[in-house]
Amino acid sequence: MKNALLQLAAKDGMSGFEFSLTEVVSNLLAPYCASVERDPMGNVVGVIPAKNPDAKSVMLEAHIDGIGLMVSGISEEGFLSFVPVGGVDSAILPGAEVRVWGKEVLYGVIGAKPPHLQTGGQDKATAIKDMYIDLGLCGEVVRQKVSVGDMVCFAEEPAALCNDVFSGKSFDDRAGLISLLLCLENLKGKELPFTIYVVAAVQEEVGLRGATMVSERLSPDCAFVVDVCHGDTPDAGSESIFKLGSGAVISFGPNIHPYLSSLAKEVAEKENIAASFDADGGDTGTDAWAVQVANGGIPVLLLSIPLRYMHTTVETLHFDDVQAVGDLLAAILQNLDLEVLACTFQN
């Protein structure tokens, strides 16, 4: 599964352009599912049917898109200007290496003007308008191969640091998909009284769009979203910050169905799975926010993996936490009572 994580994180596939990733995702889901389908928007759905054809259904969801850039102009000399897709921190861009998906995939680096020539001087963050993608090709050749609107992905290979800590791009949220696979691994040979949909969703980073479409189509009775939360760094403070290696993070708050968060907490204690708790006063900033109100309302739980340097090319996590989320999710599913869930607010 560590290899699967590295394999996924090496792939391009920013929001709206997940096509380069869907085959790998389908292949990873196939061993656990009776069928795997890709919808026209690029969402990948694996189905594990219950024996009873009238059984209720549960959706397990993680998003597979990542942040990226898009070509917005080509200069006379062949340098590309660009716009961000999703929440890109422009501070990571000077000196970043990229792949431009033109008529062919082209390698480039993001260059900035020398420090003393930048607008705003050396104390200001480099503005995106002071940066260009340098393909090392003349204007004429660039215009043949690249068009405005082409996808630009970060050319960053994931790598292992020490202690089972890994670093790479788009661990947000491909690590979430690995947790789902670890959960399915746990559930192998176990029969559950509901159908399971395993969803790898698109376009989370630009507005929770894939999860919204899939929720409507699958109409599950309950959903579990796995995403990342902020890991501990010296400059991050302590509120809603979680230590790498400390286990799964269970969310509480208006976005989360109270039966599901309480069940998760109980199960973690009973099964001795490392977990901590996060409280959000409203929007969790994840697909859970969209799923909760999709299709007339779907009870949802958010489980998270602590991740340092979110939305950079060196997102960093501890594999133990990916495993803990998978273990916890499997344990929750084995203790989940959809009838009790349905009656939560009835009495």
Added chain:
Amino acid sequence: MYLSELVKLAGVSGNENAVRSFIKERIAPFCERIEIDSMGNLMAFKKGTNNCGKTLMLCAHMDEVGLIVSRITEEGFLKFKTVGGIDPRVLISKRVSVGAAGLPGVIGRKAIHLLTPEERKKAPKVKELYVDIGAKDKADAESKVAVGDYIAFESAFVPFGDGLVKAKALDDRLGCAILLELAQESCPWDVCFAFTVQEEVGLRGARLCARRIKPDMALVIEGTTCSDLPETEERAVSTRLGKGAAISLIDGATSYNRKIAQQLYQLAAKHDIPVQFKQTATGGNDAGIIHVSAGGIVTAAVSVPARYIHSPVSVISLKDYQAAKELTRLWIQEVLHADFA
């Protein structure tokens, strides 16, 4: 190719060991004598063919800009200082290799979601950044890293575009590579190939070399700034990538000998080697200390333009590299006997 191998080596100023070993092993068969001084400068002496008793110093520096571990935090993160001139804005979200063992690490900063609007507008300060090696805590980090360990950029040698390459440390491993190639050929004068240390922290090594060698003339082979990006004022464009070897006339540290500069330019033109003058008057290189050493040494500089110099993703054109090498070779062969007084 020497260049692709040389840029893989970590050689932050003060820690040039890996680069020195690499060069020493490869240059030894072509030289009579090798000297290594107290700072670690490597000087390889090759006898000339015309026995005129004159010595040429060819100079390239082995060191590169980088970082050094200054403190290990309670949580096991590495605080660092810069070694050489680095714009901290190129550091965020980059990979590094720490210490002699080359431990992998990343330079982090809190996620964009946690930055205030004010913080997003400001350039980061070095003291706000840190290296993450994945250590559990201080004790775990201390079992792998110590204060004073050098940190080098981790960045592959990538050929791309129209004959360009991207790598770290092109400034000045490209000079080292050219010297290594030229050492294999004969030369009219005696030549000392000087591979210097600590250029990036103030031309420290070249000072010792110049004084020890006391050459009759010196030529520095360098990587120099290249700011030919769109919307850059014409007068701020120092060199242009792919337009050939850059000859220096003046910079922040040296007023170069105009006779040699002109001679180099004309020689290139005569042999159809692409050449350009460096257009700006800032910056500096080992020539700055060499030309005032040992009572004054006639010194010239031939450079290869490098975009994004002093970052992990410096970019040069191999055409410019070849031009600088060919020009230096021709000059050694054809012009060395001229009188520059």
